[in-house]
Amino acid sequence: MLKTFKLGGVHPPENKLSADKEIQVLPLPKSVFIPVAQHIGAPATPTVKRGDEVKVGQVIAKSSSFVSTNIHSSVSGKVKKVDFSEDSSGYPKQGVFIDVAGDEWIDEIDRSEELAREFDIDGAEIIKKIQEAGIVGLGGATFPTHVKLVPPKGMKAEVLLINGVECEPYLTSDHRLMLEKADEILVGIQLLMKALNVEKAVIGIENNKPNAIQLLSEKTKNYKGILVQPLKVKYPQGGEKQLIKAVTGKEVPSGGLPIAVGAVVSNVGTAFAVYEAVQKNKPLFERVVTITGKGVSQPSNFKVRIGTSTSELVESAGGLPESTGKVISGGPMMGRAIASLEVPVTKGTSGILIMKEEESKRKDYIACIRCSRCVSVCPMGLEPYLLMTLSQKQIFDRAENDRVMDCIECGSCSYTCPSDRPLLDYIRFGKGKVGQIIRSKKK
């Protein structure tokens, strides 16, 4: 039976242009820029300096606290400099520039393609390996995975949910990975189950990917405790809270973590990375990236080394179209428009979307006619029209009472507003301010 979440949601055109394009390996770049902050939490501390020789898989920045993670070199060559450059946020971030020479990997990595199904390793060791391999949530949130696997005291995970929803229009990297690396993902899920000490895992997949549902349903018969749950297509089902609601029927309380309802959510890409880290000793230094858009001559899925510039990816997909107006890191609903093609692919880059100029411009907005569509599409049950006004007028105490901090910034309100009002822009502003006020009160 198809399931979905109850409150709100929208149906943007799916435009999965690259869904049947096999994952290709992107040619090695000539140079890379690997930021030391590619995750939520403290930036890692660089451990290399100008002139150092590095190999693929070598640690080049060390995790600086518990909520942080290691950064590994994705190429072999010589460190050109450790300096600041723009990442997808638009701000200069510290990172390591490496000039590529050859492709020499550290010896520990098992480079065979053979499936390594068996493991004999306890949970704590799995978590340690995940931590060392620098694995973060690859769905886009980039929260360090090892942190998720250690529930706060007094809380216990009951079920592992695997996010194969990929509800963002255009993106297909998770879809391709599920089709091409199904067994590896399933072994990764078993490893995560062992680390969490849970007996049950459910993979949620929207039914616009029937081939992935079929393949994984077939394969899960050989893996104890793993189920596939087909889901009705609805954005933002890939949101953690929405996925938990859709699969388990439980609602994460306001301000709470998924573990409050006994759930831990991981992306299929993350499960694959866990497989590689534990079974193949391979740190996270490459990922699958979709490059797509209506003007792109060859929408594709590439396996890309972290730190490769967006422009190299764009060249491999047929070059930047003449019609380009906007380049987005991520999907069209939550992705970030980047200002320069020099921005590198990082652990959280699930796709690069190139939009035509005519798709890129916003219309002028007009008066709110109080049609209440923003209220009915909000998956968190908020009132975006009101939160926008409260943020504009800077009435932050009321915005807080009306739960502005619950906003997951999915963009359904702005997407649906018939008056083209920039609801989420203002809500983000309000959220930022309210967050500041809450933090200053705590101090």
Added chain:
Amino acid sequence: MSKLLIVSPSPHVHSDDSTQKIMYRVVLAMIPALAWSVFVFGLDALRVTIIAVLACLAFEFLIQKYLIKVKPTVTDGSALITGILLAFNVPSNIPWWIIVIGSLAAIGIGKLSFGGLGHNIFNPALVGRVFMLISFPVQMTSWPVNRQSGIDAVTSATPLGIIKEGISNGTPISEISQSLPSTFELFWGGIGGSLGEISAVLLVIGGLYMLYKKVITWHIPVSILATVGVIAGIFWMVNPAIYINPLYHILTGGLMLGAIFMATDMVSSPMNPKGQVIYGVGIGVITISIRLFGAYPEGISFAILIMNAVTPLINYYVKPVRFGGK
């Protein structure tokens, strides 16, 4: 790099729906009832509608351009809706200048004095209608007969008027009923009345279209009709000698028009389903109270205006279902 990229916050896509499209869907939904009124009342109905629409558009344009000096928004479709709704609420033989005054009240007082589209507290068309009803009670309540009904007369009272008059004279319902049109006539529109209120079935068809196009939700119309039906039903069961049956109440007067097209006005109705049901029940209770106990035979206009005034309060206190509970 030569090419500069456009940068803006997410989301980067937008649904192709627009406020203007919503407005024109409402207009489309009113066409069946409008066509029927032209068929029934002849070109007079068309004359009244055209005058109302032109007056509303003209006042919106003139006031915005010369009085408050903002960019006129006449093309957004909202003044067009106000014009048609205003025409729907008057008899077809009304003098042209009354319509023009009504339009000025609707657009000038009802809408633009509050700040224009989206800011008005009251439904502009109802402001216009009530303004005309209070200022010109005679012209507003002498209805030409339905040409389809076969009655040989120039004007006639509405069914609700006949009932009110009869009961206040102490005539029992069984006797009054003989001079009333049948329920079936009410349903398809074989009665006299204001332009847009005579055919329940065509109003319902318009409502279903808006429901299908997601212009409205069921909450407001259904809760109004159900409330009126239930309360009228209770009175009818207690004393059928002086109260007419609930179906008659639902099908007569402007109840359908009000419940489907006036109360559902987005700007002046609550923002979430719970609030909309409270609003609808409120309208139902006030409407039937006026009909049964008030001085006027019909009360839907006043009921909607009163609940319009309560809407901001409902929005303040009644919150949508939150994700993750309280």
